[in-house]
Each structure stands twice: as structure tokens, then as C-alpha cells.
Amino acid sequence: MTEDSTPRPDAERPPVDPGHTQEVDVEHTRAFGPPPGQAPLLPPQEPVREPVWASGPDYTAAPSQAMSGPKPWSAGEHPAYANNPYSATATQSVPAKQATKGPSWLAVFLIAGLAALLAGLTGGLFGGWLGATDRFDGLDLRSGQDAGATPQPGAGATTRPGGTVANIAANATPSVVTIQVQAADGDGTGSGWVLDDKGHIVTNNHVVASAASGGEITVVLSNGKESKATIVGRDVSYDLAVLKVDRTDLTPLPIGDSNAVVVGDPVIAVGAPLGLDSTVTTGIVSALNRPVTPGNADDQSFINAIQTDAAINPGNSGGPLLDMQGRVIGINTAIARVAGQSIGGQSGNIGVGFAIPSAQVKITVDQLIRTGKAEHPIIGVMLDRQYQGEGIRIAEDSADNPAVTPDGPAAKAGLRAGDVITAFEGRPMTDPDALVVAIRSKAVGSTVTLTVVRDGKSRDVKMVLQGRSD
Incomplete structure (x- = not known):
């Protein structure tokens, strides 16, 4: 390989x-699915008279009546009012109509205009107070849209000295998000953090991979506000992904x-x-x-x-x-x-x-944002995983694939099939995966030094890493 x-x-x-x-x-x-929602509150309905069991209390009556047995409503009673003035048999007497002179039409218009003016003034002042005090912060009046205040640092940001865990945590948590993924093969939850003020969120590829070909990704802020996210780019080899939300007011974490x-x-x-x-x-x-x-x-x-x-x-x-x-x-x-x-x-x-x-x-996140994919540095060799000796041996050539890629970094540095790599940048190498990891930790175009043994002789060789996108 x-x-x-x-x-x-x-x-x-x-x-x-x-x-x-x-x-x-x-x-x-x-x-896990969201907790079950509460049943919607319905307006009170006028109860329907049902037969009353002789042996049990009537729980539709007032508490004091329920303890002493059922009491039928009288024709003039209503469950929401003490008296029902619209009952045909209401017990209240209706006073005789008195001949009085009503207000003039001019007075009526003046009173109506004054009432409208007072209502508008009161509503404006009350609405301004609500906005100034964030009383509507918990309401999402734009159904289906991303909304909500920006998360704010916790109490430890001001009550604990700088450099303490409490202070750092209070300042960092508004920039850390929970990522919820819904896809055909199941739901998942992971974490992420705000990269910049353009709505970019960084996370692991394995957190969002299931939704890459169809699914829904939701970013949940520390204050509970939610935003739908899309994948800007992702890379399996580095296990990194960049998401995008439609917000520019989030605070990025410094790197x-x-x-x-x-x-x-x-x-x-x-x-x-x-x-x-x-x-x-x-x-x-x-x-x-x-x-x-x-x-x-x-x-x-x-x-x-x-x-x-x-x-x-x-x-x-x-x-x-x-x-x-x-x-x-x-x-x-x-x-x-x-x-x-x-x-x-x-x-x-x-x-x-x-x-x-x-x-x-x-390095990788910058590439994902610019191109949607990442470049992987390579030296262009096939490794022999059956080799049990010291170091890592380059495999022998096969009929279809040369062990050393022509015109690759290793070929240009003079490496051959059968050479043994014992160190990378001065670090001893004993496992093929460790060598791959070490190479991929460098940037494309970097000059690296390998220690190579051939015919019992050790020497250092330099090469410039090439890039490849999978």
C-alpha cells in the first residue's frame, strides 16, 4: 500500500x-428524538350535562360542592360566570328603561379619537419596553427561519480571574455548538465550534458523514437557538468537515x-x-x-x-x-x-x-472552504506490510504497479524498491501507519528528510511532498 x-x-x-x-x-x-411536546392549551369549553352517579361526587361543581354531592345547575347559572344574564329564566330583574338624553355625535367622535390615541401611545411604549428588555428573546416569531439572540458568556467571564478554567469556559462555551444529524441510516450527535464570523463551523467528518448524501444537519447554540447547516467540505483522511449556517453574529474561537x-x-x-x-x-x-x-x-x-x-x-x-x-x-x-x-x-x-x-x-479547513476538498501530501511509495524487520521497507515492484511512483517525490530523491525507511524528520519509524500519519501531518510542498537504509548503509535524503486529493 x-x-x-x-x-x-x-x-x-x-x-x-x-x-x-x-x-x-x-x-x-x-x-434522541425531541421530548414529547405538551398538549396545546384549548379555550374552556362549556361542559355538557351528563348523568350524575348517585354514589359519587360531581367534579364539575365547585370544590365545596364536590365534597357534599352533586348540585344541578340552575337555569340561570353558567360555568364561567356567576350569573348568566342571557338565560331565559335569569332571576335578576331588569330595571325599567329611563328616558335620558345620550351624548351628542361630536362627543362620541371626540371620545373615540382620544381612546385611539391613548391606545397607540400605550402600545408603543409597552412594545419599546419589551424590545429593550429582551422579553421576546425566547419567542421565534419567524417560523421556519433561523432566529435568536447571540449566546453570551457565562457568569465566570466576569466573576472569575482571567486564565482560570471557569473564566475560559464561560467565554468559550458561546462559541461551541451541538450538531444534530438526521439521516437515512440513523440520527447522531456531535460537537463543533465557530471558526469565523461568516457562519463556518468546524467539526469531525464522522459526525456529519451520514448526512453527506441526504439528510439534515442542525446546529444548536449554547442558548438553545437552532440553525440549519450545510456541508461546505469534508475529508475522510483527516476526519475534518466544515459546515455553514446562515448567521454572521457568532463569536469565533481563536486558534x-x-x-x-x-x-x-x-x-x-x-x-x-x-x-x-x-x-x-x-x-x-x-x-x-x-x-x-x-x-x-x-x-x-x-x-x-x-x-x-x-x-x-x-x-x-x-x-x-x-x-x-x-x-x-x-x-x-x-x-x-x-x-x-x-x-x-x-x-x-x-x-x-x-x-x-x-x-x-x-491547513485542511482552509482547503475545504476554498475548494470543498483537501490535499493529502504524499511521497509516492508502496509499503511492504509483511516486513518484520527494523524500519519500514518499500515493497517490491509488481507487474501492474511500481513500488516507487515515477516522477514522485521518492523517485526524484533516488529511493528504490527494497529500501528501508528508518526515520522521518528525525523520528524513528517502525510502523507503516505511523509513517503515513507523519507524512500527512505536513503541508503539501514541505521539504522533509527521511533516513533510508540500503545494502546496510544509512543515509538521509530530502524530498518535497506532492499533493493529491482523494
């Missing part, structure tokens, strides 16, 4: 070490430099694990450059991941991993699981989570 070919079938995979980071769970939570992160740095994960929106967990950076390849043969991803012990669970996928300045340094993507200890096909947090570094996110 070359580092830029379709992944090999599962049957061709070598045995997996239980501790290997390949064994990860990237399934998102299943979205940090994942290359400056070191092991031990404190981090904050924000998302919607198990559908619980605006959930905040904390931890540290446990390791860097973890080669993680979640997914199946037809949707496998290659991630040079940041490992963290911050609690990450199904549903966190696509949410941001923040540093202590509130900047995005990664996108929470996968979790390790212990074989046989999952429930319903999903496992929870065991303190081993993985995030896509922000350096990779910036």
Missing part, C-alpha cells in the same frame, strides 16, 4: 497490540499553535458528550505525535494526534481542545477503549483521548 492509496482491507491488517492506539472508538452518540504545545500543558475540552451540551472537562497533554488511525477500511483516518487525559466521551467529537488562553489547539476526535468493555458498541472515557492538532486543522 502506498501512503496515498486506499486503506487496506481489514483482513490484511496485522495483529493489533491491545495497547496500540489504533483501537479507538470514534462513534458519535445517537441522537492556537499546536506546535508550541508540550507534554504536561493543561488543557480544557468542551463539547456535548452523550448529548449534554456545553460540558467542560480538564486535563493535561499526555503525549504528542500519537499515530491514530480510527475508522474502517473505507473511511479510515490518519491523525498525528495530541493525546490527553481530559474526559472525552462519545458526542465530544468535533469539539475544541483549548489551552489556558482559551485558544483551540486541537479537535477532540477519538478515544481509546478496552476491548470487550463497551456498551451498545460505544465505550466511555478511560483517560486516553485524541485530538487533531490545530496546525493540521488550519
Whole structure:
């Protein structure tokens, strides 16, 4: 397999070490249907007289009457009024008509005009007060359209010092969203975050992939407001996707430099694990450059991941991993699981989570927004997965496919079939997937150095990575 070919079938995979980071769970939570709505309130209906059981109280009567037995309504009574003035047998007497002189027509018009003026003035003042105090904030008067106020930072933004978890979380949560997906093969829930003021939302590809060929994606803000979203672009290999909502008033999260992160740095994960929106967990950076390849043969991803012990669970996928300045340094993507200890096909947090570094996110997201697809850097070789020695050996030529792609980066650098790659950019290489992950963590056009052994002699070779879009 070359580092830029379709992944090999599962049957061709070598045995997996239980501790290997390949064994990860990237399934998102299943979205549950909305809670049942309340029955609509109907106007009171005049009750229909029904036979009254002799042995039971009449619950249509007043409470005091219900305790003492049924009491029939009299002909002049009505359930909504003390007396029914329209009853044919009303007991009230009607006073005799007195001969009085009514107001003149001029007085009538003056009174009507004054009443209309007062009503307009009162309505305008009352409406202005409602608008100024946001009393209509919870009402969506534009049925079928995106509406609602912009989410605001929580109390911790002002009541807690800057740089604390509470302060960072309060400022970040308005920019983190829950993503609900409805598709033919089922519903799902994930997380995402606001990239810019143009309505772009970043998430994982596996969160929205089921709706790519037909389905509905809804972005739910931290204040509960919903907007329909469309897919701008997505990439399986990097497990990234960009969505678009019809809003320009959302606050984007700043993006940090994942290359400056070191092991031990404190981090904050924000998302919607198990559908619980605006959930905040904390931890540290446990390791860097973890080669993680979640997914199946037809949707496998290659991630040079940041490992963290911050609690990450199904549903966190696509949410941001923040540093202590509130900047995005990664996108929470996968979790390790212990074989046989999952429930319903999903496992929870065991303190081993993985995030896509922000350096990779910036490159890929920019490509997805510009072209709708991402470029993958390649060196143009086929790897021998049966090789058991030190390093990674380039496969032998076959009748149909040369092991080294003609005019590719490796060919131009002088690599041949049978050469063994022992290091990439100074990092020892022992696993083919780790090499693929390392290559794909670089940008197209980057110059990289490989350490290659041929005939027992080691040498360093440089090459410029080429790009290819799948």
C-alpha cells in the first residue's frame, strides 16, 4: 500500500497490540428524538350535562360542592360566570328603561379619537419596553427561519480571574455548538465550534458523514437557538468537515499553535458528550505525535494526534481542545477503549483521548472552504506490510504497479524498491501507519528528510511532498 492509496482491507491488517492506539472508538452518540411536546392549551369549553352517579361526587361543581354531592345547575347559572344574564329564566330583574338624553355625535367622535390615541401611545411604549428588555428573546416569531439572540458568556467571564478554567469556559462555551444529524441510516450527535464570523463551523467528518448524501444537519447554540447547516467540505483522511449556517453574529474561537504545545500543558475540552451540551472537562497533554488511525477500511483516518487525559466521551467529537488562553489547539476526535468493555458498541472515557492538532486543522479547513476538498501530501511509495524487520521497507515492484511512483517525490530523491525507511524528520519509524500519519501531518510542498537504509548503509535524503486529493 502506498501512503496515498486506499486503506487496506481489514483482513490484511496485522495483529493489533491491545495497547496500540489504533483501537479507538470514534462513534458519535445517537441522537434522541425531541421530548414529547405538551398538549396545546384549548379555550374552556362549556361542559355538557351528563348523568350524575348517585354514589359519587360531581367534579364539575365547585370544590365545596364536590365534597357534599352533586348540585344541578340552575337555569340561570353558567360555568364561567356567576350569573348568566342571557338565560331565559335569569332571576335578576331588569330595571325599567329611563328616558335620558345620550351624548351628542361630536362627543362620541371626540371620545373615540382620544381612546385611539391613548391606545397607540400605550402600545408603543409597552412594545419599546419589551424590545429593550429582551422579553421576546425566547419567542421565534419567524417560523421556519433561523432566529435568536447571540449566546453570551457565562457568569465566570466576569466573576472569575482571567486564565482560570471557569473564566475560559464561560467565554468559550458561546462559541461551541451541538450538531444534530438526521439521516437515512440513523440520527447522531456531535460537537463543533465557530471558526469565523461568516457562519463556518468546524467539526469531525464522522459526525456529519451520514448526512453527506441526504439528510439534515442542525446546529444548536449554547442558548438553545437552532440553525440549519450545510456541508461546505469534508475529508475522510483527516476526519475534518466544515459546515455553514446562515448567521454572521457568532463569536469565533481563536486558534492556537499546536506546535508550541508540550507534554504536561493543561488543557480544557468542551463539547456535548452523550448529548449534554456545553460540558467542560480538564486535563493535561499526555503525549504528542500519537499515530491514530480510527475508522474502517473505507473511511479510515490518519491523525498525528495530541493525546490527553481530559474526559472525552462519545458526542465530544468535533469539539475544541483549548489551552489556558482559551485558544483551540486541537479537535477532540477519538478515544481509546478496552476491548470487550463497551456498551451498545460505544465505550466511555478511560483517560486516553485524541485530538487533531490545530496546525493540521488550519491547513485542511482552509482547503475545504476554498475548494470543498483537501490535499493529502504524499511521497509516492508502496509499503511492504509483511516486513518484520527494523524500519519500514518499500515493497517490491509488481507487474501492474511500481513500488516507487515515477516522477514522485521518492523517485526524484533516488529511493528504490527494497529500501528501508528508518526515520522521518528525525523520528524513528517502525510502523507503516505511523509513517503515513507523519507524512500527512505536513503541508503539501514541505521539504522533509527521511533516513533510508540500503545494502546496510544509512543515509538521509530530502524530498518535497506532492499533493493529491482523494
